[in-house]
Amino acid sequence: MSGILLPIVVFLLIGGLASAWLLGVRLRREQQATGIMALAGMHWREFQRLVLEVMARRGYRQTGSTDMSDDHGLIELEHGGRMSLLSTKHGTAYVLGPATIAEFASDLQLRGATGGWMTTLGSVAADTRSLARVQKIELLDGQTLWKEIEPQLDPAQRAEIMGAVRARANRHVMLVWVLAGVAGIAIFLLSGRDAPAPAASQQAATPAATPAAPPRQPASTAAPPMTAPVPEDPAALASRRRKVADAVATLPWVDRAVWSTRSTLVVHLAGAPDRAGLCALLEPYAELRASRLQLQPPRDSDTPVRFIQCHAY
Structure with missing residues (x-):
């Protein structure tokens, strides 16, 4: 009974911990990454519309022209009689850096805005947020935007995104449990192989000549990795x-x-x-x-x- 206990513990420990991580931390990351890619695949005007809805929930409304943005890609917002500016960068590879902050701060000063927001589906460079706070600019990166835009998406679209990620996570969980089973079986077989022989049989055994080791074969050169043909589909x-x-x-x-x-x-x-x-x-x-x-x-x-x-x- 003790010989099977360790493999069972290893099987449950590997499978349980890996499944918890896949369905918890990894699933949330995959949903977020897939959601950001879905936003990046939208037309930029549709993305701006969703960002404006985020601003509306914060109490800001668009002023001026009915167009989404002006020639400089900026949108004027109003809240409590004060004017602010909104800049949207559509693309996951975009990185908000100090130069971009300085240019936007200049726009705020020229238009007499009290502050503004810079949004991107990409990321924010290191040490940029502190510079933005000094200029009264709030930075919203892809992760932050997805959390606020996700509730606004069409239920069918959101279900499609989450369903694909969930299906992939379930496949990974199944694979993890298979690997956990293989690990448990390997430990069970190794523990049986390493069991000591009875003392009596060891004492009765007579020393025998050690058989000569077989001649060592020359090591073969590792084959280069196979290249799969490029499909046309x-x-x-x-x-x-x-x-x-x-x-x-x-x-x-x-x-x-x-x-x-x-x-x-x-x-x-x-x-x-x-x-x-x-x-x-x-x-x-x-x-x-x-x-x-x-x-x-x-x-x-x-x-x-x-x-x-x-x-x-």
């Missing part, structure tokens, strides 16, 4: 891109990975990147191995965004 190409993004997201130093464009993979880092390990996942795909990789540092990191490429076009 657009659905198959999209499936291969999703597989690469899912594979990159499993690396221990990666938080998540999403395609911002067909040729740019945004890798959100959780630690120091390993270029060789990252490129190895793209190598089998001829149409993806030369993709641009945007290494996005953690939100509180001072490390700048980096762009690398495993192969030249």
